[in-house]
Amino acid sequence: MARRHPLQNLLRPLLLPVSALYGWGGRLKRALYRRDPGRAWAPRAFCVSVGNISWGGTGKTPVVDWLLSWCGSHGKKAAVLTRGYRAHPPGLPFIVRPGGLPGECGDEPLMLAQRHPDALVVVDPRRVRAGKMIESSAMPDIFILDDGFQHLAVRRDRDLVLLDIDDIREKTGRGCHPSNWDMVLPAGTW
Numbered sequence: 721m722a723r724r725h726p727l728q729n730l731l732r733p734l735l736l737p738v739s740a741l742y743g744w745g746g747r748l749k750r751a752l753y754r755r756d757p758g759r760a761w762a763p764r765a766f767c768v769s770v771g772n773i774s775w776g777g778t779g780k781t782p783v784v785d786w787l788l789s790w791c792g793s794h795g796k797k798a799a800v801l802t803r804g805y806r807a808h809p810p811g812l813p814f815i816v817r818p819g820g821l822p823g824e825c826g827d828e829p830l831m832l833a834q835r836h837p838d839a840l841v842v843v844d845p846r847r848v849r850a851g852k853m854i855e856s857s858a859m860p861d862i863f864i865l866d867d868g869f870q871h872l873a874v875r876r877d878r879d880l881v882l883l884d885i886d887d888i889r890e891k892t893g894r895g896c897h898p899s900n901w902d903m904v905l906p907a908g909t910w
Contacts (some may be wrong), residue, residue, distance in 0.1 A: 738907070757875070763851055763855065765862055766863070767876040768862065769865040773881060781866070783880060785832060787864055792836060797859075798864060800839060800866055801854075801864070803844075803847075805867075812846070812849070825841075851863060
């Protein structure tokens with residue numbers, strides 16, 4: 721979350737150059753996508769990304785779950801594109817079935833597929849490939865990118881950026897204030 725780990729202060733001199741390179745690479749990547757918007761795949765359906773700016777759980781999966789519930793209650797066909805953290809699918813893209821195995825698809829995608837059997841949940845680190853496969857076979861009304869805020873290869877209509885409570889507190893004690901955003905990983909918060 722947003723608290724600075726005690727090791728970060730100790731390792732700061734070693735982590736700063738790595739963070740500078742990582743930040744520079746991220747800025748370059750964003751600039752390339754801005755300069756050539758055609759680089760990013762534009763889904764034919766409305767696309768929303770659910771992501772965060774800090775490391776760790778900020779509630780992305782519950783928000784995706786809520787979006788799927790909203791879509792279901794409004795008669796919208798939804799497709800979730802997810803990397804599938806710790807998933808080992810037999811092939812990619814992998815459509816998650818409600819009776820699937822967590823080792824194949826990851827526990828969160830499986831939970832989403834079980835709770836929303838009418839939605840498509842697809843695991844693939846290359847979300848463009850997964851999205852194109854879905855468009856060619858079962859066009860949804862909405863694409864939801866799980867953990868997609870920094871995934872620039874897919875254009876979206878909305879970004880939902882989630883913050884941990886420690887990200888927004890002004891001052892709650894040692895090591896928890898907006899200056900924790902002063903650098904990217906690995907010197908940034910973890």
